[in-house]
Amino acid sequence: MRRYHDMGGQPAGPIDTDDHYTEPWAKTLTAIVGALREQGLSRVDELRRHIEDLPPQDYDRPYFERWAEAICDLLEEKGLTSRAEIEARMATIKAELEARP
Amino acid sequence: MNPAAASQRRFAPGDRVTVAHTHPPGHRRIPYYIRGKSGLVERYCGAFPNPEELAYGFDGLPVRHLYRVRFQQTDIWPAYNGPTHDTLDLEVYEHWLSPVEEDVS
Numbered sequence: 143m144r145r146y147h148d149m150g151g152q153p154a155g156p157i158d159t160d161d162h163y164t165e166p167w168a169k170t171l172t173a174i175v176g177a178l179r180e181q182g183l184s185r186v187d188e189l190r191r192h193i194e195d196l197p198p199q200d201y202d203r204p205y206f207e208r209w210a211e212a213i214c215d216l217l218e219e220k221g222l223t224s225r226a227e228i229e230a231r232m233a234t235i236k237a238e239l240e241a242r243p
Numbered sequence: 244m245n246p247a248a249a250s251q252r253r254f255a256p257g258d259r260v261t262v263a264h265t266h267p268p269g270h271r272r273i274p275y276y277i278r279g280k281s282g283l284v285e286r287y288c289g290a291f292p293n294p295e296e297l298a299y300g301f302d303g304l305p306v307r308h309l310y311r312v313r314f315q316q317t318d319i320w321p322a323y324n325g326p327t328h329d330t331l332d333l334e335v336y337e338h339w340l341s342p343v344e345e346d347v348s
Contacts, residue, residue, distance in 0.1 A: 143276040151276045151320065187298035191270040220300075242294060 146201055147194040166205035184216055192216045249306045251292040258284045259343040260312060262335060272297035273339050281343050282314035288334055308337040
């Protein structure tokens with residue numbers, strides 16, 4: 143059976159080739175991936191596996207959101223951190239930002 | 244013997260090969276559309292750690308031979324309506340390939 147990510151040759155719409163703005167968080171995420179590789183903690187094939195294992199509703203999200211989901215899964219699998227820990231930290235940062243005058 | 248060393252190469256440029264028509268679980272990089280299709284070895288690309296193993300955190304050794312295989316588009320897509328000489332090149336690891344006897348009709 144064809145897996146969801148394996149879409150070569152499937153009917154698809156036109157490709158948007160315009161340049162687009164890269165959000166700062168996507169750059170941070172790219173740096174995290176680079177650091178994990180540099181430290182020998184993950185390989186490109188591992189990240190790809192996690193991206194391709196995402197359920198369709200996550201796989202259909204924008205490129206870097208896909209990465210974010212996959213990296214959470216990868217870090218959790220390796221026991222480096224957990225999704226709960228990441229979400230708790232995100233909530234703390236959000237609260238701090240909202241408390242700023 | 245170095246356990247990381249590659250085995251002897253099975254194919255050379257010009258050899259006709261078929262991609263395994265199988266859908267095993269795991270991290271597989273062979274696109275669905277090319278499984279079971281035949282093409283010609285265009286070049287030998289070298290030997291590399293197996294990404295199917297690297298994807299699970301293993302070392303991917305021994306290294307595997309990688310070939311660039313050239314397929315006819317009309318062999319891949321039954322309804323292909325572009326020029327008949329159009330081709331598609333795909334890099335495939337040796338363990339996904341088997342030989343095709345030229346004289347079998």
